[in-house]
Amino acid sequence: MRIASESNAGTRNPDGLPESLDAKVRLQYEVEQFLYEEAALLDERRFAEWLDLLTDDIHYWMPIRRTTTAKDTENEFTEIGQMAFFDDDKELLTARVRKMAVGYAWSEDPPSRTRHFVTNVRLIAMHGDDITVEANFHLYRTRLESEEDGWRGRRQDVLRRVGSQFRLAKRHIYLEQTVLLSPNLSNIF
Amino acid sequence: MKNEKWREETGLRAVEKARSPSDFIDVEHGLVDRKIFTDEAIYKDELKRIFGRAWNFMCHESQLPEVGSFFMNYIGEDQVIAVRDREGVIQVLINTCPHRGNTVCRAEQGKTRSFMCAYHGWNFDLNGDLIGVPGLDEFYRGGLKREEWGISKAAKVQSYKGFVFATLDPQSPDLDDYLGWVGKLGLDLMGTDRELVAVPGVQKNRIRCNWKLAVDNLFDWYHPKISHASAIRSGFFDEKLLYPADQMVMLGEYGHAVSGPKITMAEEEALAALSDSERRAVFDSLPGQSWRFTESAAETLGPVGIKSRGHPNIFPNLWVSTGGTQLCLRVPRGPAVTELWWFTFVDKNAPEEQKRKVVRMATHFFGPAGLLEQDDGENWNHSTRTCRETMTSSRRPLNFAMGKGQDMVEVDPSGQSRVETVINEHAQLWLYRSWADWMEAEDWPALIANHAAEPRGRI
Numbered sequence: 107m108r109i110a111s112e113s114n115a116g117t118r119n120p121d122g123l124p125e126s127l128d129a130k131v132r133l134q135y136e137v138e139q140f141l142y143e144e145a146a147l148l149d150e151r152r153f154a155e156w157l158d159l160l161t162d163d164i165h166y167w168m169p170i171r172r173t174t175t176a177k178d179t180e181n182e183f184t185e186i187g188q189m190a191f192f193d194d195d196k197e198l199l200t201a202r203v204r205k206m207a208v209g210y211a212w213s214e215d216p217p218s219r220t221r222h223f224v225t226n227v228r229l230i231a232m233h234g235d236d237i238t239v240e241a242n243f244h245l246y247r248t249r250l251e252s253e254e255d256g257w258r259g260r261r262q263d264v265l266r267r268v269g270s271q272f273r274l275a276k277r278h279i280y281l282e283q284t285v286l287l288s289p290n291l292s293n294i295f
Numbered sequence: 296m297k298n299e300k301w302r303e304e305t306g307l308r309a310v311e312k313a314r315s316p317s318d319f320i321d322v323e324h325g326l327v328d329r330k331i332f333t334d335e336a337i338y339k340d341e342l343k344r345i346f347g348r349a350w351n352f353m354c355h356e357s358q359l360p361e362v363g364s365f366f367m368n369y370i371g372e373d374q375v376i377a378v379r380d381r382e383g384v385i386q387v388l389i390n391t392c393p394h395r396g397n398t399v400c401r402a403e404q405g406k407t408r409s410f411m412c413a414y415h416g417w418n419f420d421l422n423g424d425l426i427g428v429p430g431l432d433e434f435y436r437g438g439l440k441r442e443e444w445g446i447s448k449a450a451k452v453q454s455y456k457g458f459v460f461a462t463l464d465p466q467s468p469d470l471d472d473y474l475g476w477v478g479k480l481g482l483d484l485m486g487t488d489r490e491l492v493a494v495p496g497v498q499k500n501r502i503r504c505n506w507k508l509a510v511d512n513l514f515d516w517y518h519p520k521i522s523h524a525s526a527i528r529s530g531f532f533d534e535k536l537l538y539p540a541d542q543m544v545m546l547g548e549y550g551h552a553v554s555g556p557k558i559t560m561a562e563e564e565a566l567a568a569l570s571d572s573e574r575r576a577v578f579d580s581l582p583g584q585s586w587r588f589t590e591s592a593a594e595t596l597g598p599v600g601i602k603s604r605g606h607p608n609i610f611p612n613l614w615v616s617t618g619g620t621q622l623c624l625r626v627p628r629g630p631a632v633t634e635l636w637w638f639t640f641v642d643k644n645a646p647e648e649q650k651r652k653v654v655r656m657a658t659h660f661f662g663p664a665g666l667l668e669q670d671d672g673e674n675w676n677h678s679t680r681t682c683r684e685t686m687t688s689s690r691r692p693l694n695f696a697m698g699k700g701q702d703m704v705e706v707d708p709s710g711q712s713r714v715e716t717v718i719n720e721h722a723q724l725w726l727y728r729s730w731a732d733w734m735e736a737e738d739w740p741a742l743i744a745n746h747a748a749e750p751r752g753r754i
């Protein structure tokens with residue numbers, strides 16, 4: 107989908123987002139359409155096309171969440187550089203996709219049946235070409251006869267304007283689970 | 296033929312008659328009855344006879360840096376809290392209030408001044424003493440002796456080189472004796488002359504399998520070429536690294552073992568031909584491995600141990616993994632559910648770039664999203680599931696006979712013994728044989744008297 111160029115956005119708020127409702131609505135629409143199209147690519151297992159949506163400097167990261175007391179919630183998630191479930195750059199994401207394509211990738215053969223739900227999309231800030239977007243997600247997976255897993259949480263993405271299109275420059279995934287209740291994480295969030 | 300005979304003798308009827316755990320393990324033919332992977336009664340017995348008596352891994356001392364730092368773990372299915380008390384001593388408290396049984400701690404880690412039960416407010420000091428009881432005078436009126444109602448604790452807590460273990464059984468031997476040379480070698484393979492610190496973040500995830508299948512897999516160098524074929528074919532791992540021909544197995548008392556690749560003669564010669572700095576460069580290219588090329592490593596690991604690149608298991612469920620940078624605990628959560636807990640370590644004094652490499656490698660290889668591990672869980676799940684089925688499959692024992700009767704245990708002048716061979720299942724069979732010893736023994740003195748000695752000669 108083609109998106110409006112930055113110059114069309116008009117005057118800005120301190121968070122860098124457009125001031126006028128029309129411009130905001132348009133931007134919200136464009137961002138949502140990008141996220142929905144992206145989710146559809148993943149559910150249709152068009153992973154190579156999904157890779158094309160990523161910038162070369164993407165950071166795809168899922169920290170570990172921990173059960174802490176209320177006064178210790180600043181330590182709930184691990185930080186960048188500490189242990190994580192995912193801490194991937196483009197090379198590693200490309201390897202994940204290649205791994206699924208070479209055959210014998212048993213965790214995805216037979217393939218998982220997935221459905222991505224993306225909701226509560228909020229524009230957080232816009233700086234230069236980068237738009238920070240937060241959304242809730244539910245990734246549902248079923249495999250084989252009756253295996254069932256589901257992950258819910260929050261994503262913080264950065265969408266970058268590249269020419270007339272968005273590219274995904276950051277995806278940080280915050281799960282609600284502390285002990286991961288699934289046997290693996292072989293799907294893309 | 297042997298297999299057929301076994302079925303005749305110990306088919307469904309015989310299994311139902313079996314009274315003794317050793318009836319499930321046919322050491323001579325390398326066969327293991329499937330029932331031990333699913334049976335509820337056997338599992339409950341394991342919690343008492345194995346986890347209730349063994350030295351269980353709790354955490355690393357670096358995870359408890361200050362007075363009041365705590366980390367929650369399990370002994371079998373009993374939740375326990377490892378905590379540093381006011382004297383700086385690490386205590387292991389059973390997470391249950393002696394009043395109504397409620398847990399006294401709900402966070403998996405953190406720092407606290409005391410543990411207060413959220414039900415009625417009984418408050419426990421870091422060493423487990425009961426220090427506060429609401430209404431002690433008004434309601435109990437002298438009828439409750441606080442000193443008798445402290446929280447239950449592990450019988451013994453001891454560390455080996457910073458790794459903290461606890462046992463619930465006061466009769467157990469000390470940790471050093473329990474580990475023996477193979478268990479100690481296993482932990483020594485985490486590195487010598489290194490100041491290890493745990494990297495924040497323990498990856499925990501749940502696999503629908505019996506805990507023993509997850510443990511036996513860590514010795515399994517037969518599966519990578521198939522289970523992890525996609526990681527190899529996509530160019531992420533060298534096939535030779537995952538399917539090494541030269542193998543070495545060390546089997547220790549009480550079920551500890553180290554099994555896996557051995558540094559080959561050719562590799563040794565190639566390394567010997569390099570200068571010191573070149574050698575270091577080779578090991579530095581493997582993150583966290585440069586310590587292996589030191590004199591202290593040679594001294595600590597011994598002439599046999601230094602050649603091992605295998606996977607140790609500290610019986611029952613602690614895998615020393617990834618060349619001394621990770622530990623993986625297989626936590627039983629029911630006969631058909633196991634949690635994998637990955638602990639990752641760096642040398643505090645290593646260059647930052649080295650530490651980053653270790654963390655990245657740990658994230659990308661293992662853990663639920665790891666390019667290797669993501670393909671393991673379903674196999675273990677299905678192995679467990681089919682053992683639950685009632686007809687043909689459950690009558691037929693599983694085959695752990697690879698290499699059985701074909702190898703020799705050699706003893707080095709240093710006293711270290713090992714089998715040098717090709718890919719094999721000696722360590723797995725040793726695991727199940729030791730499992731039967733633990734399950735048969737009524738108590739620690741019986742286990743000490745009746746466990747299999749380190750094998751010698753043909754194996």
